[in-house]
Amino acid sequence: MATLAARGRRLHRLEPAALRGVLVREIVNYSSFWKSSTFSSTIDPTIYLLAFGFGFGSLVSKVGGHAYIEFVGTGIVATTVLFSGAFPAMYGTFVKYQFQHTYDAILAAPVDTEELVTGEAMWIAARTGVYGCFPMIVAMFFGLDPAWGMLLVPFIAALAGFGWASCGIFIAAKAKSIESFSYWQSGLLTPMFLVAGTFFPLDQLPTWAQVLGNLNPLYHCVQLVRDAVFGFQGWKDIGHLAFLVGFALLMWRLAVRHMERRLVL
Amino acid sequence: MELAIRVNGMVKRFGGLTAVDGLDLEVPFGTCIGLLGPNGAGKSTTMKALTAQVIADEGEIEILGYKLPADSKQARAEMGVVPQLDNLDQTLSVEQNLLVFAHLYRVPAGERQEAIERALGIANLGGRRKSKVDELSGGMRRRLLIARALLHQPRLVLLDEPTVGLDPQVRQELWALIDRMRSEGVSILMSTHYIEEAERLCDQVTIMSHGKAVAVGPPTELIREHAGSDAIEVYGPPARLTEVEGIAAARGWRTRRTGTSVAVMHTNGDSGLDGERRGTNLEDVFVLLTGEEIT
Numbered sequence: 136m137a138t139l140a141a142r143g144r145r146l147h148r149l150e151p152a153a154l155r156g157v158l159v160r161e162i163v164n165y166s167s168f169w170k171s172s173t174f175s176s177t178i179d180p181t182i183y184l185l186a187f188g189f190g191f192g193s194l195v196s197k198v199g200g201h202a203y204i205e206f207v208g209t210g211i212v213a214t215t216v217l218f219s220g221a222f223p224a225m226y227g228t229f230v231k232y233q234f235q236h237t238y239d240a241i242l243a244a245p246v247d248t249e250e251l252v253t254g255e256a257m258w259i260a261a262r263t264g265v266y267g268c269f270p271m272i273v274a275m276f277f278g279l280d281p282a283w284g285m286l287l288v289p290f291i292a293a294l295a296g297f298g299w300a301s302c303g304i305f306i307a308a309k310a311k312s313i314e315s316f317s318y319w320q321s322g323l324l325t326p327m328f329l330v331a332g333t334f335f336p337l338d339q340l341p342t343w344a345q346v347l348g349n350l351n352p353l354y355h356c357v358q359l360v361r362d363a364v365f366g367f368q369g370w371k372d373i374g375h376l377a378f379l380v381g382f383a384l385l386m387w388r389l390a391v392r393h394m395e396r397r398l399v400l
Numbered sequence: 401m402e403l404a405i406r407v408n409g410m411v412k413r414f415g416g417l418t419a420v421d422g423l424d425l426e427v428p429f430g431t432c433i434g435l436l437g438p439n440g441a442g443k444s445t446t447m448k449a450l451t452a453q454v455i456a457d458e459g460e461i462e463i464l465g466y467k468l469p470a471d472s473k474q475a476r477a478e479m480g481v482v483p484q485l486d487n488l489d490q491t492l493s494v495e496q497n498l499l500v501f502a503h504l505y506r507v508p509a510g511e512r513q514e515a516i517e518r519a520l521g522i523a524n525l526g527g528r529r530k531s532k533v534d535e536l537s538g539g540m541r542r543r544l545l546i547a548r549a550l551l552h553q554p555r556l557v558l559l560d561e562p563t564v565g566l567d568p569q570v571r572q573e574l575w576a577l578i579d580r581m582r583s584e585g586v587s588i589l590m591s592t593h594y595i596e597e598a599e600r601l602c603d604q605v606t607i608m609s610h611g612k613a614v615a616v617g618p619p620t621e622l623i624r625e626h627a628g629s630d631a632i633e634v635y636g637p638p639a640r641l642t643e644v645e646g647i648a649a650a651r652g653w654r655t656r657r658t659g660t661s662v663a664v665m666h667t668n669g670d671s672g673l674d675g676e677r678r679g680t681n682l683e684d685v686f687v688l689l690t691g692e693e694i695t
Contacts, residue, residue: 157504
């Protein structure tokens, strides 16, 4: 009989073996759809970058002392994070528990909901970290100067990606049907996407919009990425980082709690 | 007697519906126990409670000596589950599906390939290892689900309606596979609504109705105790069937309506009724005990 690592000992929360199992499943599955996933996650933001960069760029030469395409090229990292973090988590999670019954199979193995949610969010975060760099690299072809701080961008994107992936899982856990995602997309994610300082600076907006913008995790991701590329701003960036860490932790716990309610009856 | 599964007084309610209502269930090591009942009897809820995907409102559940739900992860590490619904990863190959679950079941790296080969052999899918799941027949998918549950050589396997929706020939193939597991000493709890399946494979059955166990015992004993050795199946128009039921009631025999006929039990071969003699079965027992048909 095979010797099982898990047999005969007490198992704990968030065991590396369980997380590894969930990640292996994601990676093996990803091998069958990586082309389409990579295409949509990188081409969409690149189109935004080129459209806004050249469109608005012809009207606005500089924002905050930077060429507009550099301003957008760094800000759009956050858009990529949202597109490749929240949306795959929302749809993927819903399909896996509602239609494919994948989670029934995983939870019949020695994996609990917390490990399942954490493993899936980690995998999406890792992908987001890579995808997030793509529009920034494209912007470099259009004049964005290389900087050492750019090496931190994948990690910033991954941290924000973990938060948005958890947010997507939370939304999927709350959804009664896949159609109900429309409310979240139109009512929450689209306004956040637009009021994040990606395409225009928030300091030109009314005060109430600036306050709301400051509560938007995408805004903090945009600012942190820009500062990594153009130069860190000390405590301000510690604040942005702290906000992203807090967002990730909050959404992770909400995702775990609500998926437990959904999956364990 | 050492038990692989012990359920004591389990109650599970969903709002105003009581899905499982004070269920007691025991699965001794090395036996195959059937959970028999119609749709809605509480079988699937019971099966999900054994993997802690349903948490009981009352009662105690112990799997392989582990108390649920607190120690359910340990229990799941040592048992395999074959679900009613096909939840394989459709775009992966047979081998990739097994590889994923070898990781999820924590088979050590050095034993992983051997475990996959053994599972492929058990399910007779060695020749289809590279096939995508969506290229497999229904029977092959079922065999793959069983192989997946056996990767880590569990001591206990839960089979939730393992042959539902399959044609008779494929069903018999799977029966041979389940029988092989049992002969190798694996403890099995199998929910089914196929009478023949329970009669052929199970050492004991628990008949469920409305969330309760209404009879427990070996199939042959339950049949003998509740339905007698044989039955007379009398066909005729409704008036004739009603008349036969009256005669049977007057003589203390039990009857069961089956559409166009009435079956009369416990006649001991001396009914004086004009009908076809046939052996009794678990379905007779079920209908007699619960008044419900198994569909």
